[in-house]
Amino acid sequence: MVVRAKGFFTDTTVCIGCKACQVACREWNQDKLPNAFEHVHEHPPHLLGTSYDNTGHLSSVNWRHVKFIEQFSEDRTQQSRWLMMSDCCKHCVNAPCLEVCPTGSLIRTEFDSVYVQPEVCNGCRDCVAACPFGVISYGEWDGKVHKCTLCYDRLQVGLQPACAQACPTQSIQFGDVDELMERAKKRVATLHERGVKEAYIYGDKDILYDPASGKGGLNVFYLLVDKPEVYGLPANPQIPSKTVPKSSAFSILTAFIVGLIGIFSFRDRRIREIQKNENLRT
């Protein structure tokens, strides 16, 4: 039973790229992750080395990732800005990963978050293929998938997620999704007033919207000031199950054609033979 959906409102305009959230996440969840230092020589961590971003993307061991988007023109005078965005699982309302998971490992919790039950997952990776945001990732070290849990273990004892608690600028705000959305819309209005006309919310109802249920959106949503693609977010992700009826219809049609081909190939000659036999008899 969902009491009230919990999530994050991430206001990217106030993120300073300090990565406190990323560190807090890694620290709180270290019991669920392989020891980073144990095999450091055989498996050095993947660091970009070309940007302050360094970890590059979300992964099975980095459930939070602060994206550094560097927008500099050749001469650095036309345009020069850094966009920063602290990213994690969106805990989608219509979660593609959860939808396709055949084992029931992915569940929706009482906080309306999407949670991988590690004791159930068998590493089929269908969820990896389904997540439009490249969030859920396969862990080579244990053959299962991993992602942000919205600190399920902390929520159960009344704490807020570690990242939100650590964030010094309130870029990550934790709370009830409906309240957060109101706050976010106010913030967008304020920014518009101050001349930041590009500000908008990514992850309101329109994203992954299902007309059948009238539901959609991301429980973890963002305030952005450039196109979603600039932040590595898809403009138009799809709900996997919605593709099934069309695929099925074409498959059935083809099955029908192949069936007919088979029937005609094996039947017309039979008819001919029957005719031949009859001709012989008469």
Add this chain to the structure above:
Amino acid sequence: MSDVTSYALHPEWGGYIVAYFYLGGIAAGAYFMAAIIELIGNPEDRALARTAYYIAFPLVVICGILLILDLGRPERFWHMLIYSKAGMPIFKYWSPMSVGAWALLIFGGFTFLSFIDALVESRQIKRGKGGERLIYTGFLGRGFAFIGSLFGFFIASYTGALLTATNQPIWSQTSLLGALFLASSASTGMAALLLIHNLRRHRIEARDGSPLQKLQHADNWTMLLELILIGLIIFTLGQNVAAPLIKGHYGKVLWIGVVLLGIVLPLILHVLPILGTRGSEVLAALLILLGGFLLRYVFVMAPQGLYFSFLKGLTP
């Protein structure tokens, strides 16, 4: 549909999955052709159906093993069917992988019974006087063949629907993968039967109206259908989205391996048996089987940017 950018991570479905799609397709294709023969064919066509039963079951077993090996936690393969925390069956009709797991299990049951039937009929298993049929008798037998063929069709095509029910580039941008895999399964299933019967010492003569000729006839039309579907997929995806399929390494494999060697050449060999009937048929069947494998390779691997190392030489 023109959106080229995708931010999804790839599931890294590699060799095991390609092999599963391919072998499962052959099993399913051969099996539903057998059902058609069972339902409307002549008694003399039945040798083909029996061969189909002989290959379908072992192939399905291999498929099961391949799928298990592909899992991150192979020992948890049964989680596909049973929700481990409650000990209850789990079935999500909206998830192709969940439905597919059940369908494969049931299809396994069908192919097993048909396998036994073929053994009894050909007196490999002694029962009564032998030579009689265990399952395929009367109305119930026909019902069995019909329902079995539906599962065959399902196994041949759901793999395409499974790829589409994701957020991966190419896969999720066409609804025709299931249709394409079905056509390819039918064609490779028939090719496998053609190959086996042509390699047998007492092969059925490929004279006019013989079972092998009918099969060849059916395969030709199915290959044409496959060709049309490949064209439709590329056309509807558009050049930009389809680029990974039609250019570079995978492009070479698609145009040369799948289309030319796997479809066009076999069609020519079927129409103009330049190597003699038997030689042409054997070569054509081998080429069809090769093409079917490469088709899965291109469509499964290209969107994920994965390679088979032995094909890597083809990389530009």
